[in-house]
Amino acid sequence: MKTFELLNFELKNKPSEDFTPYYFRAQGLEKNLSAKPCTARADGIYSLFSIPTPIILKNEWVAGNLHFLFTNIENFFLDHAKGICRMFPERSFETNKDHYAPNYRHLIAVGLPGLIDEIHHSLKLHENDPEKCETLAAMGRTLCGFKKMIENHAAAAEACKDLEGYDHEKLDFIINNCNAIVKGKPQSFAEGLQLVWFCHNAFLMEGRYAMALGRMDQYLYPLYRSDIESGRITDEVVVELLENVFIRLQDDIVNICIGGQNKYGECEVNPLSRCILRAVGNCNVPGPNLSLRYTLNTPDDFLDDCLKTIGTGLGYPALMNDDVNIAALKRFGYEDDDVYDYCMVGCIENFLSGKQPPWSDGRFDTPRYFDYIFNRGISSTNYSIGLDTGDVSDITSMERFMEVLEAQLDYGVSEYCAGFYKRNNSINQKFYPEPFLSCFCDDCIGKGLDINDGGSKYPSVHGAALMGIGTMTDSLAAIEKVVFTDKTVTLSQLGEALKCNFEGYEDLRMTLLAAPKYGNNDDFADKYAVWFIDYLSSLFDKYKTRDGGGIYVVAASNTDNIGAGREINATPDGRLRGEPLSDAASPTYGRDKRGATSTVNSVTKPDYTKVACGTVVNQKFSPAMFTDAKRGKLLALIKTYFKKGGQEMQINATSREILIDAMGHPENYQNLVVRVSGFSAFYVTLSKSVQIDILNRTQQE
Amino acid sequence: MINLSNIQHFSVGDGDGIRTTVFLKGCNLRCPWCHNPENLTADPVCLHYKNLGKTETVGKRVSVEDIIPELLEDKDFYETSGGGVTISGGEPMLQAEEIFTLASTLKIHGISVFVDTAGSVPYDFFKVTNPVLDGYLFDFKSADSEKYKKIGGNLTLVKDNMARLMADGIPFKVRIPLIPDFNTDPDSVHAMCENLCEVGISKVDLIPFHRLGTSKYEAMGQSYPYKDTPPLTDEELRCIKSVYEEYFSVKTE
Structure with a gap:
């Protein structure tokens, strides 16, 4: 042992x-x-x-x-x-x-x-x-x-x-x-x-x-190199030492970042990156949340090793597109040296290591704004209040519908930010100093100020996690197709059906479900995903944190899409009341039916350089895709995804059969690790609804 | 007009790289283990999946221009992976003229095109498609002419076609479906190896039998003759593979 x-x-x-x-x-x-x-x-x-x-x-x-x-x-x-x-x-x-x-x-x-x-x-x-x-x-x-x-x-x-x-x-x-x-x-x-x-x-x-442990392969590299060069240490010993640390990261989400480029565009993958990958793979526990900063010039054999590790069922490293993340961070005016040294905290959140106060984020449930439109500003599930944008029978075109929706979202974002300010400002910064943490943040020591009270080089940032890009996109495509193009029903009739959770409207629901869906490389639907990122990021761009930092948008959800879905009424895409929203930045599960290439073609249409926190696109492949014969094809898929502007891909290698069996016989699958949108967990510890969600994510191949 | 069954993106088992597979309808063979029963007839077929409450009709005649845009969608993936388009079926060679038109257009876009064939058609059909293809995936099912006859094929014609493709310098990859009780017993395997050697083949792909097509037969109101046949065990597969390896360089799907 x-x-x-x-x-x-x-x-x-x-x-x-x-x-x-x-x-x-x-x-x-x-x-x-x-x-x-x-x-x-x-x-x-x-x-x-x-x-x-x-x-x-x-x-x-x-x-x-x-x-x-x-x-x-x-x-x-x-x-x-x-x-x-x-x-x-x-x-x-x-x-x-x-x-x-x-x-x-x-x-x-x-x-x-x-x-x-x-x-x-x-x-x-x-x-x-x-x-x-x-x-x-x-x-x-x-x-x-x-x-x-x-x-x-x-x-x-x-x-x-x-x-x-x-x-x-x-x-x-x-x-x-x-x-x-x-x-x-x-x-x-x-x-x-x-x-x-x-x-x-x-x-x-x-x-x-x-x-986060951050860019371990960079900050420990000088010590590693001098040890190796002088013969004081071998890679085997380095891996054993790293294992000795990583095995303890089990009940936490500790992000470790490998790879990436410097400001000259040189790939910084080094032999220590490889040792870290090996040690994480050997430990095979879900806590070390390994992230690869992918660049075009990342060596193929290293990428192949990453895929092998993912293919063991471990699910990481998560693959991050360095070019997109760097462009996204540069929008906030950080110095190049700091941007190129970014890493991730938590699941996927882009972070300038040791240069800004700790992260915070919240959930912005986009699909609930349909309810306010159809219901004169009052939610039909939880009596929350949005704008009363009038009777839907007065909305006679898709353009007008979008105007109304944008007004709702505009209000929603202002409400979200007000709530964030209230909570984030609920404490007197002077009364909550962090003297130890401040020692590890530039330039608290030099300035003699606390990390949260002006000491950090950059101000705090916040992430607004946009729930339901797939649900939203599919709903808008369905409205355009069924209401305004085919004129099968009026908006008022659709509103009635939603209010009844489609009871008595089963045929209409089938018609809505048959409308174009996100994830099939069909612009009819996909254009709304592009709008979704553009419009919502522009709304959040108008706001700043208490100390003047940016409010990033996030296209990731962990498993919050399930909780959010529980509170949200039926939606025009045919989703029933209480069902999960689409997960992270992925298309709604089971609806991207045209294969992984079409999914990639769709999900690379939005401009993710506007998503500074990061996105998660979950893709599951059968273990066969990780064999020597097929892995090269998977790698080609991933490279094309990044070339086309994808920001992140979270890959699971678990067959449906195994997942189903594990639900019935958890005792046999204690070590089965799955990635749930941004972090890994032991599958058998997840609640049934999360297990079903994972099961339902399209298994590509 | 091309008699189309289905277009499948991100195909990773139909030749090099990431490919889009175009399934054509109509087949001159009737292999009882076939996993694409909906493509046997030239006429449209209705599939009704009871458990999903879903009904679909497979088969429509479309013009080549109509399907080109969809085949170009994944061009970036073909380029990164060394992939392209594979035309499969049914027996696509029954539509050799249409394949010629389709592949000529794709060639203009720099896209590699393979045809997946059972090869039991006159060589004249190949002559039509040879100039515009990057190669064939060529099925070889048995070394027993009686067995070939039973499924509607012609062993001599198949072997002859392979030899002529070789002579004409057209690349093709031999693919052998491993079907229990049909071509997996030691005698059959040896005979097939000998046959292929005679033609001068050096590489083969083995495609183990699976019964994933069962639900399609049910959806067509038919019973799959192989529904109770289990897949080959790893051990059986290893045995068969080791024989082929005595003769060829072997890849297993």
Whole structure:
């Protein structure tokens, strides 16, 4: 059994006590409860990092796990600690807490002592500004806690030498790496990886989620190369170290980005990219959300290796079109150096690593605006209110219908943004400082400002996730065809049918279903997808975040298209009330019947350089497409997709038979991983409705 | 006018690269294992899928110009993958004149065209299409002239056509459907290998039997004679393949 497999067993065997990071945090907070927010919080982070005694697992080459945050203190102490922590509430996803890619490139370059030096330097610079000094001192305190945590790990590893079952080679390895990274900048690949992993772990200890590891193949490459060139390390060892880290990424969405181009257009795939791909493939767990920044000059053999990994059933790397993403980000005026170093956070969200506050996004359910049109501004499912755009019998042309719909969406977007502002601004930024996180964002240290309070180089951005491009496109095509071209029914009659959820209107529903559909390379339908992206991105372009950043549009849905569909009335495409909306940027499942090439021809028509966050187009292929004989054809399909301007493709390699069998016999499929629109999950853990959704996505071939 | 059954995009089993397959109606053979029963007759056929509540009529006569735009849609994919258009059936060679017109037009657009044939037609038909095609996918089903006769074919004609294609320098790929109880027993396999060697063949593709066509027969109100025949096991396939490998370079679908 390989080391990472043994480690996996150790990780699963969690301590039986309570998970109590707050208990350790409270001890620091209590030192001075009425201190300035950044000082008090820094004290909390210091104690969280420095007090608990680390646990070294027997199969760790790279130390750092959360097992040491479990305690068996009496409940009244825990309740007291909880009470203390409640006085210092945390940010949430909507107030920019996590989904962040730290500036690991800089951390590797200067090391922990270098970062601490920068704080001292900035303190001198700002010595006449007490508020900045306080902020900087707080950052420094958290780094001292972090340093103490690393020293504690070295000591814990030393103590393990007396215990049975520990391998001294591994313990010495850990001890040496810990000692090195507290003293200076990392000098070897193993030291660099250990430092980054401690940092990631520290963010987890703080309660953050979906923290990205970013472009590991770039920021760790100089260390990797010098180790390889001097013969200190082999690829086999590198892969084993990476496995030792990746196997722990199981209950999280940790984006890791490989490949991509620099500003000279050179492909940056390197031997470390290959090691990362191998390690992720070997671990075969859904947490490391591997993303490939695809460029035209990405080597074919590397792409083939990517397809092989996808074909194991793992589903990643997700394939991202670098040219489209870069063009999309450039629209926001970022500096080239920062744009070309972008990575992804969470599932697919484009992010400038270590240069902007953490990500946030929300759901914008486009198909619900039909209901307001047909129902005089009142939803027939949940009594939400849109615009009253008059009686539909007054709408006598498709052009007029589009005007009315655009008015509804315009109102809807303003309502969405108002809601976002309310939630995003619900906290006083001064009262919610993030001293540790700020240390890993340019240029918080230099400016002496918190990451969310002007410290970051760029302002915060927000993503508005557009639900239902397929549902919307199909609905508009059906209205144009059935109401205005063939004149089979009037808009009022269609409205009646929708209100009745097509009960008594089965023939009309069949007629609507027979109208042209998105995904078949038919412009009659596809033109509405083009309009969808153009119009909605132009609406969101009018808005900014609280600190002046862009509101990106997102054409991805995770599985939210199911939840959104549940709340939305029947739609003119023939979809029944409560059924899922079309998923992500894909055509409605089962309706792209003309094969994968036609799907690609359709979905590459919208201009995705207007979708700065990113899109997800889900495509499922039978395992046969991943055989040596067929993989080249799949690769050609993907290359053509990107050449035509596609932004992202998420590929699943699972046969329907397997999925159906897994629904009935989950016990036999515990390791079956599927990608659900942007992230991977164990199939058997998904609810039945999600399983059916996955099943229904067209299986191309 | 061309007697068209169906156009299938993203075909990955009908020749090099990503192809669009044009299925034509009408066949001079009656292989009981056929997986495209709707293409046997020249007349339109009605398929009624009970479980889906769906009825479709297959077969319409269209002009070549009418289908060209659809075949050009995937040109980018042909270029990236080294693919093109494959004309299949039924027996497409029964419409050799129409194939000539279709392939000539596609050739102008720089698109590769293959024809998937069972080859049991007069060589004169091939003479019509040879100048405009990039090659054939040529089925070879048996080395037993009686068996060929049973399915309506002519072994001598098939072998003769292969030899003449070779002589004329026209590329073709031999494809062998592996049909249980028809051509998979050791004697049949050896005989087929010998036959192909005589013609001078060096490469073959093996196409294992499957019964995915069962629902089509049901939709046509017929019973598929092979509906209870299981696919070859991996072991059976390996055995057959190893024999072919003694003679040829072999690819399995």
